[in-house]
Amino acid sequence: MALRRTWAVALFGVDGVVVEIEADVRKGGLPSVQLLGLPDTALQESKNRVRAAIVNCKEEWPASCVTLALSPAAIPKAGTSYDLALACAVLAGSEQVPPHRLDRTVLFGELALDGRIRPVRGLLPALLAARQVGMVRAIVPHSGLAEGQLVDGIEVLGAGNLREVVAWLRETGELAHEPPPSEAAEPADDLPDLADVIGQPEARWALEVAAAGGHHLLMVGPPGTGKTMLARRLCGLLPDLTAQEALEVTAIHSITGELPGGALVTSPPFVAPHHSLSVSALIGGGSGLAKPGAVSRAHRGVLLLDEACELGPKRLDALRTALEENEVRLARRDGTARYPARFQLVLATNPCPCAPARDVDCQCSPNVRRRYLGKLSGPLLDRVDLRVSTRPLVAMAAENGVPPESSEVVRKRVEDARAAARERWSEHGWQSNTEVPGPVLRREFALPQRTTALLDRGLEAGAITARGADRCLRVAWTLADLEGRSTPEADHVGAALEFRDRRAA
Template sequence: MALRHTWAVALFGVDGALVEIEADVRQGGIPSVQLLGLPDAALQESKNRVRSAIRNCQEEWPQRCVTLALSPAALPKVGTSYDVALATAVLAGAEQIPSNRLHGTVFFGELALDGRIRSVRGLLPGLLAARREGMSRAVVPMEGLAEAQLVDGIEVLGADHLREVIAWARGQSELEQEPVSESVSESESGPDLADVLGQPEARWALEVGAAGGHHLLMVGPPGTGKTMLARRLCGLLPEPSTQAALEITTIHSVAGQLPAGSPLITAPPFVAPHHSISISGLVGGGAGLAKPGAVSQAHRGILLLDEACEFGAKRLEALRTALEDGEIRLSRRDGTLRYPSQFQLVLATNPCPCAPARDVDCQCSPQTRRRYLGKLSGPLLDRVDLRVRMRPVTAMSLHTGGEPETSEVVRKRVAEARAAAAERWSEHGWQSNAEVPGPVLRREFALPKKVTALLDRGLETGAVTARGADRCLRVAWTLSDLDGSLRPEADHVAAALEFRDRRSS
């Protein structure tokens, strides 16, 4: 009997740390199993899973004192992804399998009692951490092999059963390197903008928001197309870059929401939580180490809060830090995690609780209307670049103005505007106008006084805050890109200011 080593990965948000598993199998004393290194309840139970899996693979469980140590010892270990690494460590320590193939290999997978290897969350960030730490090979559940192969620079092998891993360690067979092909139906085209009737101002605001990555608020009676417009915003956005797609996929891997058969997410995510969602579900949380919430799952995509005023002030105010910093920091008992949350926020709400089809039919008092919309606080609205009032749909608006533009037509204009912005900000690494800090717009890309005269007047009268003025400049640059101009003109600044001056009550 001897001391042997295997490796696993501990996840902390979208980051990972390599964990060395030492197995010391010694004669003498009462047969026992000790698991050291701050395991949580699920990992503590792995002793029984591993013992049953080894026995059901027709292998002998060592009737000796087995000590399993997970290092670094002070690092909390959470989850069931350590099972396969623990099993191979015990078998190697009992000298039932050789240890030469275990060097430089990291193991992922939860064991069933019969030895089947089940998939685990966070495979992609775990492999990225293993590669960063210099590991050369990884053994993963067969279900996650397609996801694992997104990581270059590390050999990835797949296994369905612990027997396969044991035979591979003994040199009796090789593990799979190609994922099982699954028939994936072609994705249908998303909802089209042409389905929305009327609403020219809201359609224009949606196009501006897509071109510059700006947050959007739509206020209007029910049935006017607020939700329809919001759900068509993703169809106007460009496909994420390779790096952005990996970021999106990593978060969904940690959340356990990767679609089967197509592990790499190549479209902007669209997340629309119900208004009864908890604060933890919205921004992230949970016992032990916090899980990603809706704001992180919408990273590089759209977060729609439909019926926004029904969410309540506490949930809405929890968004402010994410909107400003582009990430969420969650402090819990076991540590502080950081999840990226660079999303585009879309708020849709009725103007009052009774929400009549026409304003003249409203039964709410002015105080009730103010109290209802007051759930959207000033600091939160100050971070929303575009505010638009929806028109009631009438018979006149259905038959005037010709055929509405399709998403494909608008997407081309958005792509041209996005390309112009990306080229302008390429030296700084920004991809859209919404990412540009205010000081840069005021100093390096300052506009002439005659162009910003109306905005200066708004600052003097208190109609707009300093943060609001910066956001007006960003929208002005987006309007300029859509017009094909090199720099914003006074009309662009005035239009940007009008978007913020629109009353939402």
């Protein structure tokens, strides 16, 4: 009997901490199992799962005092991903398997009572954390092998049950290096095309500007005018994710369990929750350590809040910090979880509760209309760059017989504009105009006074705030990029101000 060590990973948001698991198996004394290190209920129950799995795999459970300590001891541990590491620690501590292959090897997996290794969430961020501290090898559930191989610099092996891991430790068997063919990711469905939307030239233009600069968008109009259709086509205009962005998005999907087949997410995600969702579902939350919400699942993609005014001020105003800081920090009893939340917000709403097809048929009083749209608070609207109204259709045929532009055509213009912005901000590492801080726009890339004269008058009259002025400058740079100009002109600033006209809301 001896003291042996294995390693696992504890996740706090998208950040991981490597946990050292020590197994002290002593001769003599009453048979017992002690699990130390702030385990939650699921982890506390792992003692019974691990014991049953070892016995059912024809191995021997030590008939002595077994102490399992998880360090750092002051950090709460949650979940079932520690099962495999605990089982290997017990087997090594009772000298049933040699310990040399466990050195600098991190183990993941929930054990069934018969020894099968079940998949766990958060595999990708956990492997990134293990690689960062110098782990050279990881053993993961066979179903998670494809996801694990997304991480370079660490050897990832897959196991289907505890027997395979024991044979590998005894050097009498090998573990899988390649995922089974059935786990290959299926090609994604074609995104909806912008050519499906009839009319709405102003809203289509606003959608193109939003895609080119990464700006937030508000659409107000009667039902059936195409607000939701337009919003669902925004992802089709956005460029594919970079390698680093894809890892960020895939890590979040891994934590939420939305990563079928373990494929790398290369396209911007689209999240459209129902308007009855809670604040926790929107921002993130839950008991113990907080889980990611819709804003984090939409990281590097689009978050559509349809029927936005039906959400109410409490849920809408909860977005304000995430829109400003591009991340969510959730403090809970067991610690603080940090989740990235750099997304494009698209708000779609009716102009009033009755929402008739024509304004002349509206039965709402001015106070009712004002109260309804007042659910979109001033501080929230101040963070929305583009506001546009949609109009009722007057004909089902294309205007002048010319078919609407397809997503492919608009996407080409968006890609050119994004390339121009990326080249301009390359020294600073920014990818789009919306990422540029206001002070940089005002100092290093300051526009002539004649160009910003209209913006200055808006500030002087109190029509816009300082934050709003910064956002107008970002939109002006995007408009210039779409026209192929090197710097914005006065017309671009004026158009950016027009996009912020409160009458559009």
